[in-house]
Amino acid sequence: MSEIALVNSPNVGLDKTQKGGPYVNDLSTLNLGPTHPATHGIFQNILTMDGETIVDAEQTVGYIHRAFEKIAERRPFYQITTLTDRMNYCSSPINNMGWHLTVEKLLGIEVPKRAQYIRVIMMELARLADHIVCNSILAVDTGALTGFLYVYQWREHIYEIYEELCGARLTTNMGRFGGMERDLSKVAIEKIHVLLAGLPKGLKEFEGLVMRNRIFMDRTQNVGAISAERALNYGFTGPNLRAAGVDYDVRSLNPYSSYEDFEFDVPVGTKGDTYDRFLVREEEMWQSLRIIQQAMDNLPEGPYHADAPRYYLPPKEEVYKNMEALIYHFKIVMGEIDAPVGEVYQSVEGGNGELGFYLVSDGGRTPYRLKFRRPGFIYYQAFPEMIKGSSLSDAIVTMSSMNVIAGELDT
């Protein structure tokens, strides 16, 4: 505490009477980014340094701003799904499902149970992929490359499951309004079972290498800590908030897509430091595996999409043979179907926290206003406060553990 207070005082670094000459305590400016291999994305931080200690940081964001909210105002609803892919690209299925849920709320579509369960499986797979990236890269940033190799193959495996379901790996565009575009295939089910059997082993190996590793603990404990009060005030959500000790999880507080059917724990930390964030994500992976296992065991029979002909594309063979199907196909693809007037907010638990969609519809074919609540954009503003008084290497580790994703930050 006293150290930080000292650093924050305006006089630090200006004391020219100290031993060691007049330049010892001079502040220097360091440009961290915009492109820097250690920041995993395009972030610029203008750091004011006192030797190795960070006195102040100023962030510049917006380097990959693509005006999604403006583009969304001119696109039919189904074309916006592809925009959501590109927000948090480490877990795009969650973004897709969040958007589908928002529109389904507006349209009043009831999604069948099987589709909800498939969605849960895909969202939890995405969470696994997201957390695998965050935690293993955090280990890499502290100098441990090996652990990363043990779990990254499972991320590849998850991407293969995506491919099986939607044909894409990174920008998935998965699901449709009213359900999924196709049912879980035999191969997909097989692959999910392979994952459920194999990932625990890989995770254990990874944890064995990193979790109680002296070097890793020294590098991450008490680094970049934030208290629960400050975290809430800064609008933290997701693993970063839970690491600070607040058990807010959208999945358990406001269940969507049948999350109330599953049993899972919400892990919380105590200190809100980098190590706690790592542990919370690690435990969430185990919980995700638990949810996927339950969903696979209890996967209901039935249709994988709702009977909503105005919004759900008819099967292709129908389009060729059936006049009505052809008309609906045309109307949906051309975006000629108006949505009802309304105002909706729907949030899902994304990889980084509460991913919200605020949708205002004026009854047209496009949203009147669409606001994405990107968790990364909101909590990244706490970064200077979290790294003040620490060293540059701690700042890198802190940023890595916050899992700031440039695509989500800048939309």
Place this chain on the structure above:
Amino acid sequence: MEKLNNQQIIEALQKAFGEHAIYGIGESHGILQVTTHVDQIVPMMHFLYADPILKFQFLTDLAGIHFPEAKGQELGVVYHLHSLENNVRLWIKAYAPIEAPNFPTLTGLYAAANWMEREAFDFYGIIFEGHPNLIRILNVDDMDYHPMRKEYPLEDATRHDKIDEMFGR
């Protein structure tokens, strides 16, 4: 404890600020929304934050919005509040004329409001008075307009090969 319902919130607000302080009361999929005057925002937010029962202590989001036809109240701000303890959400809306889109800042109450307000300023030109650093955030600094306002078309105005009606946009 019984769950806090929307009627209680309305009554608490009317009791504290008078009958006419809030209007446009509505509900959308369970979320209460009220509209208020711009000069009521700060006291109302502080009241909602500090009230021992309501406890709206989490600012989920802040969205700017533009209604060109609503003369005198073209620009609006929608505050998304969340009372985590009661698990109740609330939207507070306020509108200001486009000639003087002045809103008070909430950075004193919520640290999270800092970038949210910068974003609303960047895209809608809403001025948050008292904001510590009200500069553009996502767009380039030398941009001289606020692009999310409805008068700015999405497509490049010089292009004639893209006809919206034909391309379904």
